[in-house]
Amino acid sequence: MALVAGVCVAAIVGVVGVGPVTSAIGCAWQQVTGGGSCTTSSITGPVGASADDGDRRDAERDTRGNRRDDARGDRPSDEDPGTPPEGGTEGSDAYPGGLGPGVPGTTVPGGQQPPPWTPPDQGAGPYAGEDPSIRDRATLAAAEAAANALSGTWPDAARNLLHFLGNSGETYEQDVDSMLESSSALTEAVDAQQLNLAALAVEQARAAGATGPMTFPVNTPWNGVYITKDDSANWFYALGGISYNQTGSVTVTPPASPGEPWTYTTTTQVNIRDRYNWDGGKSTRIGPLTITDEQLARLHRVGLAQEFTAVGTSSTQNSSGEVP
Amino acid sequence: MTRLRPGPALVVATCVALTLATGACGLSDDAAGARPDAAGSTPTSESPSASRSSSAADSPEAVLGLAGLQLPPGAGGAQVETRTGLPENVEEAYRVTFVVDRGAALGFCASGGLGGDLPAVALTADQTEALGVEGTPAQGSRICASQWPENPAWQRTVLIEPDDPTTVHVGLERWSR
16 A cells, blocks of 8 residues: 555656646645545556556647637737737737726727737746756656646636647637636626726716716736635646736716716726746755746746646626615 | 636556556665755645745845845835735745825836736735725725736735825735645
8 A cells, every 4th residue: 555655656756746746646745635535546657657648649639729818919929010028929918907998988999919928937947058968858747747637627728728838829719708707806807897997988978978878998907816725626627827908998978867976887808828837946845855836837848848828818797786 | 717626546546557657666775865854844736825024133124135125215114014924925025114195106116027007996805915904995086906027936016005205005025825
């Protein structure tokens, strides 16, 4: 039993970084350390051997199937003179207070792009600047297997890890609707921002002497929200902290009778950005062993995996209410 | 809210896959040779970290400068609080308060990429924690908030009270990710 446990620990420890930038395999490790269920397993070779082949194919499919952001222009290009910093995305400046100039009526031209975005850090270091070792290749294989094994439990965490391991470095689309459904932190932030935007719209419509509906375009600055493990384990391990903004419009309507409240309707999309990398600098000691984010960060530096920018846009979110 | 947990079978499958992929114990030496940690004091995702800031004695100007902001001209009574017992994702955090005339306070919200002010009708739990305030903002309060465009690791939240001159609360957090 101890040997089996040791094998599991060694295998996971070899590839896992535990910390804010923790992967699906990190989750597995925490489950193992927390519940000890790994020690009761019987390891049988043939199952894993066949699964490994399939998992690699899964990873390849995953990588090939996600090139849409290049076509959308989010991926930085060295040839473009207006290129944002590496891993950054282009965009349009946010409006003051998040609200653009209002117009009478219930519509404004759409198509607002979120503001330019810059990654918060430089990541693990230069890509493919070092030569990979046999150990690095073993780390890659183990990480792929673990990510595939956990894809049913934390699909987005596994998906992002596989994209990292897929080594394309391409911008990768995220399911923001799923994020909104799963994360109360993100939902609360979006809802609060919508209320404040509606209040600002009413303020400006009043100042403009509006006697009918008035609509304002919305493009807010990037703000941060951190999705904790308790909030959504899937998105915690997939991204953790993200930048979000809202684009769209808010329509405000004066009351029919004096003294009644104004009403508002917001029609927005939630956009997110994050840089997927392994530079957390965290480590965890398990018995005599120490595991670090460094082991996965190294895969980027030796060219076996590649950091990428995570982007996403939700479906249209509608909300309405009264502004006192 | 969807919250997924792995069952024992999943963990077993992971162990199997990992073990086979790595050749059983083939990686244990790697792990043993990995970067040494900080003698067991390294924070993990499970344990909130204490503030590791060395800026506790810094001036309000210096702390604001960390996050791309400047104390408005004419501001008085500026104070800095260095937060401790931080959430796992926050590397360092400060609360700065100062008093300034309302126009300068609103100008502060338009500076440093903060994005401009809007009515503070609603605050999130994270914002109230960052600011160190309680309850619903008083009517007439203004808010602005954004990541520092030049370094999004810094999240800045500003609450302006209704008065004139007014008290300005600034919450600054540097996130690990």
